Amino acid sequence: MKLRDIALAVAVTALWGVNFVVIRVGLDHFPPLMFNALRFTFAALPAVFFVGRPRVPWRWLLAVAMALGVAKFSLLFAGMAAGMPAGLSSLVLQSQAVFTVLLAVPLLRERPGRRRLAGLAVAAVGVVVVAAGLGSDLPGGAFALVIAAAAAWGLSNVATRKAGGTDMLRFMVWVSALAAPWLIALSLLVDGPATDLAALRDVDAAAIFAVLFVAGAATLGGFAAWGYLISRYGASTVAPFAMLVPLFGIASAALLLDEPVHPTDVLGGLLVIGGVLAGLVGARPKSPDRTSPAADDPRPSAGGRTRLAPQPVGTGWPSRRPG
Structure with a gap:
């Protein structure tokens, strides 16, 4: 990759990592469902009137909208609103790779290799380590909501x-x-x-910034840049950069929100990221993907491929969506 494009890939992952901090800011002003509704409303308008409909059957567009937009991000926002830290959320969400494989086996009849299964087992252990370190300041219910968001992402x-x-x-x-x-x-x-109207009446500059950032920068801008990179270099080259997202998420949350980083978080994070990456190393797509567009979210997918999707983000990205 050219140095310029490497810098772009790192910049996109930094954008998606910082997006978790911005989500935290938005949740300080809006209820989770309302904030999610605003995010996707402004991601769609006015762009939907200027871009043609993708050549995808309606049923699959609706399926992704319900699983990704309605389920995944609503659960993620609800979990963060219930007390899940922004940085830790960016890490735990990586467990989507485990759920993707578990769902792809019966639904897509995919057969992941031993390397990928071993890597995902390590990632699952990492999630357990993070869960074991939860204290009274990190409610188990909030953690469960983010895990459910990862399952919806899968x-x-x-x-x-x-x-x-x-x-x-x-x-x-x-x-x-x-x-x-x-x-x-x-x-x-x-x-x-009444609650929604009250939130709108109390809107301030920080709330407006949060909505515009998650809708415009993280959703449309980030995914457009990611799609350019995958179309230029291929999914297998670009996808590993996605593992930088939780690193930027944890670092930005620690710097901007003063979120503590516990030893169990570090250990669990290394296991999650290392396990997912282990499944990617040496994996080859079944067919060339240099002409494939990018993914909605930049995470590695089952079988080592990255499919076009919809975060991103958080998250948020949806391109070949990483399953």
Whole structure:
């Protein structure tokens, strides 16, 4: 890779890592479902009126919208609102790789090799180590919500694989457009119109920045740059950069939010990242992917491939979505 493109890849992962800190800022102003609804509404509008619909069957667009936009990010935001730290959330979310493989075996009939299975077993142990270190300041329920978000992400990865490759930016815009109405309805139903209106009345510059950052920079800008890199160099070359996301997430949360970093977090993080990377090393895609667009989210996928998706982010990315 050219030095310029390596710098771009690192910049995108830094953007997605810092995005977890921005999510924390947004959750200080909005209820989780409302913040998620705003994120996907502004990711879709006005872009949906200017980009054509991707060549993907409606059923798969809707499936990704529900699994990724409605389930994954709602659960992630709810977990962080319930007390899960931003940095730790960026790490625990990497367990999506385990869920993707578990779902891809029965749904896609994929057969992961021994290296990948061993790596994912190590990653699973890392998640257990992190969970074992949870104290009274880190509620188990919040941790469970982020784990559930990782499972939903795995399901969206499978749905994205079924959808096939397409232009990643268009894909994310239309996924956002399909997710937004459901999220608005859920927010009104769960939080109530009075709560949502109160949050809107109290909006300030920090809240506006948080919404625009997660919708514009992290969702559309980050995924567009990631898609460019994968189309230029291939998924197998670019995907490993995604392992920098939790490193930037933990570091930025420690610097900007004063979140403590515990020894169990470090050990668990090394196991999670190392396990996922171990499954990538030496893995070869079944077919060339140099012409494939990028992924919604930059994580490694089952079978060592990265499929076009929808974070990112957090997260957030959805491109060939990393399953």
